[in-house]
Amino acid sequence: MACGSEPSAGTPAGGSTAGNGAPIPGGGETTTAGGGGSSTTNNSPTATTGAGVMPCDVANVVVNNCHKCHGAEPIGGAIRLVTPDDWQKQSPLFDPTKKVYEVARVRLADGTMPQGSVLAAEDLATLDGWLAAGAQASTDPADASCGSAAGDGVIAGGGADTTPASVGPGGTIDVCSKPGAYDPLVAEPGETCYEFPVHAPNSDGPFTVPNGESYHEWYYAVPWGPNDVWTRYGADFDNLPVLHHYLIFTSQAGRSPGDVAQNVAGTTLGTSATLIGGWAVGGCSTRMPDDVGGQLPPAPLIMIQWHLYNTTGAPALDNSKVQMCTVPADQRExxxxxxxxxxxxxxxxxxxxxxxxxxxxxxxxxxxxxxxxxxxxxxxxxxxxxxxxxxxxxxxxxxxxxxxxxxxxxxxxxxxxxxxxxxxxxxxxxxxxxxxxxxxxxxxxxxxxxxxxxxxxxxPAGALDNGALSLIGALNTCW
Ligand code: HEC
Known part of the structure; x- marks a missing residue:
């Protein structure tokens, strides 16, 4: 199913067409707030609602470890976990026969929550103790004022965050604490940036996101030249509450630019595909160090796989755009x-x-x-x-x-x-x-x-490879 718009590959031309990675005009700084995982608004526990409050120690754990996704405006298919009442609701997805606080114990114990990180042992003990006792609102008047004390609860995110990137657990750099880490990308001097929009089949219009969990794959003609390397990728997010994660592949699949493979089986490595990037809820954009460019494997197509999670109970539309920026290889050392x-x-x-x-x-x-x-x-x-x-x-x-x-x-x-x-x-x-x-x-x-x-x-690219043929055909292996 070819898309209505011109499927031709190659040179970036103006306007966003479904089948081509469209270039993003360079120039002025964007001021759009938010973006990936930016839930800096309303992150604090609402200590003053009639529904009561969580004990301060519990609220602290939840704000710092869960509200990035489960705040007052949840993202990525997560539910709201702000007042004690939120924990007493029936679990919408995981096990509708149980309450949210019961499911939370299971998800903490099996390590699938918090998504993307691990709770410190004492935080786990604090939260699990409260859940085990039925997740009741606090009766201690002192807890009523901890909303402000528990702080802004602001996790990395928001365009205004200028904390320098730090080295986090496991030796990785917290790239999301870098300035502008959540902003849509705007081409910097020398860069050309391309957009790969989520779109309806055969149209440039928004995609209708099914209820519940679903996976879809969008195909685009490769817009950059053979000598270009990547410098950054990120996204201009549209309907953040329903976006769970994306993976970017170069692909040799027998598909046409503009194709949308709807309701595919789940996260896969892609058909005849090479993974070049990915994002999951709570994450932010990725930037190469200034002296490095990322090799782009030669291929005719880009395939972007989205995992969508619509728990809003209503039909949702999305028109998010994955963005990728490149420079000619000779501009990076x-x-x-x-x-x-x-x-x-x-x-x-x-x-x-x-x-x-x-x-x-x-x-x-x-x-x-x-x-x-x-x-x-x-x-x-x-x-x-x-x-x-x-x-x-x-x-x-x-x-x-x-x-x-x-x-x-x-x-x-x-x-x-x-x-x-x-x-x-x-x-x-x-x-x-x-x-x-x-x-x-x-x-x-x-x-x-x-x-x-x-x-x-x-x-240097390729230096680490020792060329053992992999079962899936890759030669850039080392084991
Ligand atoms: C980076 C985002 C993120 C963080 C951080 C996170 N979650 Fe989640 N959580 C999700 C998403 C997305 C879902 C829905 C998909 C799923 O069930 O895996 C979810 C689902 C859940 C559910 C199941 C909801 C249901 O259907 O019953 C519980 C309970 C939960 N999370 C608890 C927590 C707790 C407690 C924390 C903090 C200790 C936490 N999560 C941190 C993203 C997150």
Whole structure:
């Protein structure tokens, strides 16, 4: 189903057409507030409603760890968790026979909430203790005033945030604390930026988001030239409450620009596709260091996979635009490429048994020059729990350069402080799984099978690859 607008690839031309990544005009700073995950408005616990208040210690935990998504204006398909009443409602999605506070205990215990992070042990104890006792409103008058004390509850986000980026847990850089991290992208000098809109099939108009959870894939002609590299990607979000995550792929699929594959099975690696970027609710835009450009694998198409979550109870429309900015390769000192670390071997065809499983593989710098790793994007399936990469020096010293819990519905790229892998040094990557499926799980592309890919972004592009042929055809591997 070709789209009504011109499907031709190539040169960016004005106007947003469904089948082409349209360029974003450069120039003046945008002042649009908000954007991805920006829920800075109304983030504080509403301590003064008639519905009562949460105890202050609980409110603090919830504001700081949940309100990024579950605030007064929830985003990404999350529900409101602001007053004690909100916790007493029936669970809308997860288990409608239970109350939200009962479901919350399950989701905290299985590690799927908070999405994208982990609760500190004492915070978990505080929140879980309150939930276990029935999530009752506080009767202590002192708690009534903690709304303001619990603070603004402002998590990273909002155009005005200028906190310098910090190195967070697991060694990753909190890119969302960088200035402007949530703003729609505007081309900077030398850059050309392209937009890939969510649109209705055969039209430039907004897409009608089905009720509940759904996945869809949009195809576009590759708009940049063969010598361009990427510098940034992000989005101009439209209907934030229904957007859960997106993944950007280059694709060789036999599709036409403008095609929309609606209601696909779920998060996949894409058909004949190479992952080049991703975002999940709570995240923000991604920027290469100033001296690095990201290699864009040659392909005729871009495919963007969106996971939408419409819990508004009403039909919703969305016209969000994923944005990607490029420069000619000669404008960046270093060109970074993606290498697959990890493994495709889970006890060969037998697959991994029940319970905890860890698979560690090694990738050595066999060249005669240093290689610099600047980021990772872990990819596993439903039973993946953690991804870790250690840098082992030739003299035996080991530094953990990446260690993050894995959640299937939160597949994002992470920036790390540049890690220099010297000749002879080794990257040791460990994928952890918890197999509770009741059967052995082998490698495969469907979500009933598993993957263990740690996509490493490093420069010079290709230097880390040792070329072992992967089962899915990739040659840019190292294990
Ligand atoms: C980055 C965003 C994000 C953060 C942070 C987050 N959640 Fe969620 N949460 C979601 C989304 C999206 C859903 C709906 C999809 C799902 O069920 O996974 C959800 C679902 C839930 C549900 C199930 C709702 C139902 O259908 O019954 C509960 C309970 C929950 N979250 C509790 C929490 C708690 C408690 C915290 C903080 C400790 C938290 N979440 C932090 C995004 C988030």
């Amino acid at each position: 270093n060109i970074a490429g993606i290498t697959f670390l990890g493994t495709e071997n889970f006890n060969s065809v037998f697959g991994m048994p029940a319970g905890e499983n860890h698979f560690t593989t090694k990738c050595q710098n066999t060249t005669s020059a240093p290689i610099t790793v600047i980021g990772f994007t872990p990819h596993m399936h439903l039973i993946g729990t953690n991804m870790k990469t250690d840098l082992k020096r030739a003299d035996g010293t080991v530094t953990t350069i990446f260690d993050q819990p894995f959640q299937f519905d939160y597949q994002v790229g992470y920036e790390i402080p540049p890690a220099v892998v010297n000749p002879g040094d080794t990257l040791e990557t460990t994928c952890s799984f918890f197999n509770d499926t009741g059967r052995n799980v082998a490698f495969g592309e469907s979500t009933e099978t598993e993957m263990c890919y740690q996509f490493a972004l490093s420069y």
